Amino acid sequence: xxxxxxxxxxxxxxxxxxxxxxxxxxxxxxxxxxxxxxxxxxxxxxxxxxxxxxxxxxxxxxxxxxxxxxxxxxxxxxxxxxxxxxxxxxxxxxxxxxxxxxxxxxxxxxxxxxxxxxxxxxxxxxxxxxxxxxxxxxxxxxxxxxxxxxxxxxxxxxxxxxxxxxxxxxxxxxxxxxxxxxxxxxxxxxxxxxxxxxxxxxxxxxxxxxxxxxxxxxxxxxxxxxxxxxxxxxxxxxxxxxxxxxxxxxxxxxxxxxxxxxxxxxxxxxxxxxxxxxxxxxxxxxxxxxxxxxxxxxxxxxx
Amino acid sequence: xxxxxxxxxxxxxxxxxxxxxxxxxxxxxxxxxxxxxxxxxxxxxxxxxxxxxxxxxxxxxxxxxxxxxxxxxxxxxxxxxxxxxxxxxxxxxxxxxxxxxxxxxxxxxxxxxxxxxxxxxxxxxxxxxxxxxxxxxxxxxxxxxxxxxxxxxxxxxxxxxxxxxxxxxxxxxxxxxxxxxxxxxxxxxxxxxxxxxxxxxxxxxxxxxxxxxxxxxxxxxxxxxxxxxxxxxxxxxxxxxxxxxxxxxxxx
Numbered sequence: 051x052x053x054x055x056x057x058x059x060x061x062x063x064x065x066x067x068x069x070x071x072x073x074x075x076x077x078x079x080x081x082x083x084x085x086x087x088x089x090x091x092x093x094x095x096x097x098x099x100x101x102x103x104x105x106x107x108x109x110x111x112x113x114x115x116x117x118x119x120x121x122x123x124x125x126x127x128x129x130x131x132x133x134x135x136x137x138x139x140x141x142x143x144x145x146x147x148x149x150x151x152x153x154x155x156x157x158x159x160x161x162x163x164x165x166x167x168x169x170x171x172x173x174x175x176x177x178x179x180x181x182x183x184x185x186x187x188x189x190x191x192x193x194x195x196x197x198x199x200x201x202x203x204x205x206x207x208x209x210x211x212x213x214x215x216x217x218x219x220x221x222x223x224x225x226x227x228x229x230x231x232x233x234x235x236x237x238x239x240x241x242x243x244x245x246x247x248x249x250x251x252x253x254x255x256x257x258x259x260x261x262x263x264x265x266x267x268x269x270x271x272x273x274x275x276x277x278x279x280x281x282x283x284x285x286x287x288x289x290x291x292x293x294x295x296x297x298x299x300x301x302x303x304x305x306x307x308x309x310x311x312x313x314x315x316x317x318x319x320x321x322x323x324x325x326x327x328x329x330x331x332x333x334x335x336x337x338x339x340x341x342x343x344x345x346x347x348x349x350x351x352x353x
Numbered sequence: 354x355x356x357x358x359x360x361x362x363x364x365x366x367x368x369x370x371x372x373x374x375x376x377x378x379x380x381x382x383x384x385x386x387x388x389x390x391x392x393x394x395x396x397x398x399x400x401x402x403x404x405x406x407x408x409x410x411x412x413x414x415x416x417x418x419x420x421x422x423x424x425x426x427x428x429x430x431x432x433x434x435x436x437x438x439x440x441x442x443x444x445x446x447x448x449x450x451x452x453x454x455x456x457x458x459x460x461x462x463x464x465x466x467x468x469x470x471x472x473x474x475x476x477x478x479x480x481x482x483x484x485x486x487x488x489x490x491x492x493x494x495x496x497x498x499x500x501x502x503x504x505x506x507x508x509x510x511x512x513x514x515x516x517x518x519x520x521x522x523x524x525x526x527x528x529x530x531x532x533x534x535x536x537x538x539x540x541x542x543x544x545x546x547x548x549x550x551x552x553x554x555x556x557x558x559x560x561x562x563x564x565x566x567x568x569x570x571x572x573x574x575x576x577x578x579x580x581x582x583x584x585x586x587x588x589x590x591x592x593x594x595x596x597x598x599x600x601x602x603x604x605x
Contacts, residue, residue, distance in 0.1 A: 100448070102447060102448075102604065103604055103605065104604060104605065121452065122358075122447075122449075122450040122451055122452045122455075123450050124450075125448065125449060125450040126450045130448035132441075132444065132445070132448065134441060135441075136440070136441035136442065136444050136445040137445070138365075138440070138442055138445065139440055140369040140372075140440075141368070141369070145368075149365050149368070150445070150449065152361040152364065152365070153358065153361050153362075153446055153449030153450070153451050154449050154450060155357055155358070155361075198448075201449075
């Protein structure tokens with residue numbers, strides 16, 4: 051059964067179509083990733099699906115309820131981890147969970163009994179009485195995740211859950227998110243980290259300019275949308291090499307600053323063409339999700 | 354809108370207040386008392402009876418109103434704005450099944466409740482001082498709540514459109530400040546030129562004072578329905594307007 055069904059969703063700010071005819075169907079029990087450069091419309095899409103902003107047109111159905119017509123009650127079985135920290139600085143760690151439970155109509159005693167379990171899940175054992183200001187960025191993000199679980203939701207929306215975290219904190223969050231999927235929860239997350247998308251998500255939608263431009267499992271996106279081997283070439287003589295022999299290799303060639311990326315079926319032709327350019331260096335690797343992403347969203351900088 | 358979820362928002366603010374209740378209540382009493390002592394004795398010694406009462410008695414009711422107005426205004430402006438903009442508390446609450454309307458209702462009632470606490474704290478001092486009787490003071494309590502709702506509703510309008518804290522200075526300089534001097538807090542409105550008296554009748558603080566001063570001093574009320582109506586209108590229209598503006602700011 052589809053947990054989220056979005057059809058022809060549009061949202062315009064000023065003259066810009068931030069979400070443009072977007073359609074999505076997300077089945078229960080998977081981790082679904084919305085991948086896209088900054089300004090692609092990921093956060094707006096999440097907010098629309100949560101009923102926090104009103105769409106201009108299109109339809110959204112979250113767990114069988116029409117959004118935003120069904121009102122705030124669609125969020126009863128939903129957890130949200132927002133992009134920016136909005137923990138309540140006036141309260142301690144445990145109080146944050148208890149107060150948040152109240153907004154769902156959960157009695158303080160019920161949440162209080164669950165606090166140790168929630169904090170253990172977030173790796174925050176013994177932090178009940180800590181002030182929010184005393185927590186590191188990683189701890190805050192984990193507490194935000196624990197807070198999103200206060201109502202034992204079926205679906206959890208996460209907007210860039212690991213942005214700004216160190217590798218240790220990111221790995222812990224990933225590990226916890228996998229546990230949630232194993233428990234049967236549906237995760238819907240936005241990210242612009244390729245490794246996050248590749249490791250966590252069963253299904254990915256790559257989004258740009260308010261549209262979904264590719265949708266599949268990470269593995270199949272790589273298989274279907276990009277050549278299997280990449281040779282990165284850099285060093286002295288790059289311009290000469292590019293002007294003379296590079297195009298003869300039969301590879302798809304892209305330049306980003308002082309590096310040339312050659313995409314092809316294998317590396318042999320490229321490596322042979324470099325023999326007469328002793329100043330050139332190269333790295334041969336398998337194509338990955340980032341190559342797919344760059345190929346379909348382009349190399350130009352986004353703000 | 355007035356439901357369990359709005360109450361949860363009210364409770365959140367109450368729990369924060371409870372942590373700092375003692376300094377908060379002291380702060381609510383000390384400043385108005387300084388006004389009352391300084392102006393009441395200092396200015397009062399130069400004045401004969403004002404409107405048939407010792408000046409300090411006349412001023413006391415004005416100070417109750419001013420203090421209620423300030424308390425509701427500060428809470429609906431600075432504190433609510435922190436929760437809306439700086440701390441993103443409203444955003445977090447909206448991730449739960451709470452609507453923006455319910456948040457505003459909780460904030461409106463909370464700002465009014467806090468000003469009720471302020472007003473009552475001063476009222477208590479006036480009873481102990483002997484300026485008013487316990488029975489008269491009890492009759493003032495609903496009028497304080499009404500005054501609080503009025504200024505909290507007006508304050509939320511400003512909060513809903515404010516880009517930053519500095520914006521609030523316009524409201525204080527152009528609305529709250531001038532109102533303080535033409536609404537009869539420090540002297541009877543009848544001392545003002547006629548055109549200013551008419552203007553004064555348009556201001557909510559004038560009506561709060563017209564309601565509260567006779568109650569504090571044990572005099573009979575005149576045109577009570579009009580004063581109640583004006584306060585309800587300012588508060589109610591303010592609240593409705595803040596709903597529209599906040600919706601535009603956060604939900605569009």
